[in-house]
Amino acid sequence: MARATTNLAIFSLIIFLSAAPIINSQEFSRKFSKREMGMKREKLSHLHFYFHDVLGGRNPTAVRVAQAATTSSYPYKFGEVLIIDDRLTVGPNLSSKVVGRAQGMYASADVSDAGLLMVFNFAFVEGRFNGSTLSVLGRNAVLSAAREMPIVGGSGVFRFARGYARTQTHLLDLKMGYAVEEYDVYVFHY
Numbered sequence: 334m335a336r337a338t339t340n341l342a343i344f345s346l347i348i349f350l351s352a353a354p355i356i357n358s359q360e361f362s363r364k365f366s367k368r369e370m371g372m373k374r375e376k377l378s379h380l381h382f383y384f385h386d387v388l389g390g391r392n393p394t395a396v397r398v399a400q401a402a403t404t405s406s407y408p409y410k411f412g413e414v415l416i417i418d419d420r421l422t423v424g425p426n427l428s429s430k431v432v433g434r435a436q437g438m439y440a441s442a443d444v445s446d447a448g449l450l451m452v453f454n455f456a457f458v459e460g461r462f463n464g465s466t467l468s469v470l471g472r473n474a475v476l477s478a479a480r481e482m483p484i485v486g487g488s489g490v491f492r493f494a495r496g497y498a499r500t501q502t503h504l505l506d507l508k509m510g511y512a513v514e515e516y517d518v519y520v521f522h523y
C-alpha cells in the first residue's frame with residue numbers, strides 16, 4: 334500500500350514536471366520537447382473545397398477598400414486592395430455546405446501582369462477542423478490555369494502547419510462580379 338502510494342507520488346511528480354510551465358519568472362526561454370507539447374507524428378492532410386469570391390450583387394463578400402489615383406491606368410489595376418470574407422463550400426454551388434471562410438485581403442501587386450498578393454486566413458467550421466485556421470501568403474497569377482500559394486502557418490489542429498494551396502478557376506462571371514475557385518490544400522501538421 335505504502336509502495337503504491339510512493340509510486341503514485343513519483344508518477345504525479347513526473348506528470349507535474351513534464352507539464353511544468355516556466356517557473357522562474359525571470360526566464361525568457363528554454364528547450365522544450367515535442368513530447369512535452371503532446372506532438373506525435375507529423376501528418377499530411379489534403380483539403381478540397383470551393384472559394385466564392387462575390388464582388389457584385391446585394392451581399393458582396395469582397396469589397397474594394399483602396400486604390401491608387403493611377404490604378405485605372407494599369408492593365409491589371411495595380412494598387413487596388415480588396416478585403417474578403419469569402420465562403421468556402423464542399424461543392425461548387427454557393428448554396429452547398431459551408432466548411433469555412435477565407436478572411437483577409439488581396440491586392441493587385443504587379444504593374445504589367447495579373448498578379449495578386451494574397452494575405453488571408455482560412456477559418457474552418459467543419460468537423461475536427463472547426464475553429465482552426467490556416468494562413469495563406471502568396472502570389473496568385475489569376476490568369477494562369479493552375480496557381481500555387483504557400484500555407485505559412487496555422488492554429489488549432491493546424492499549429493505548426495506548412496504546405497501549399499493549388500487553385501484553379503471553376504467559374505468566372507465578370508458581369509455578375511462572381512468567381513468560384515477550386516482549392517486543393519496540402520498541409521503538414523501534428
Ligand SMILES: *[C@@H]1O[C@H](CO)[C@@H](O)[C@H](O)[C@H]1NC(C)=O
Nearest residue numbers: 424425426427428429504513
Ligand atoms: C445551386 O443550387 C441552387 C439551389 O439548390 C440551384 O437553384 C442552382 O441552380 C444551383 N446553381 C448551380 C450553378 O448549379
Ligand SMILES: *[C@@H]1O[C@H](CO)[C@@H](O)[C@H](O)[C@H]1NC(C)=O
Nearest residue numbers: 457458459460461462463464
Ligand atoms: C463549431 O464550433 C462552434 C463554437 O464552438 C459551435 O458553435 C459550432 O456548432 C461548431 N460547428 C460544427 C459544425 O461543429
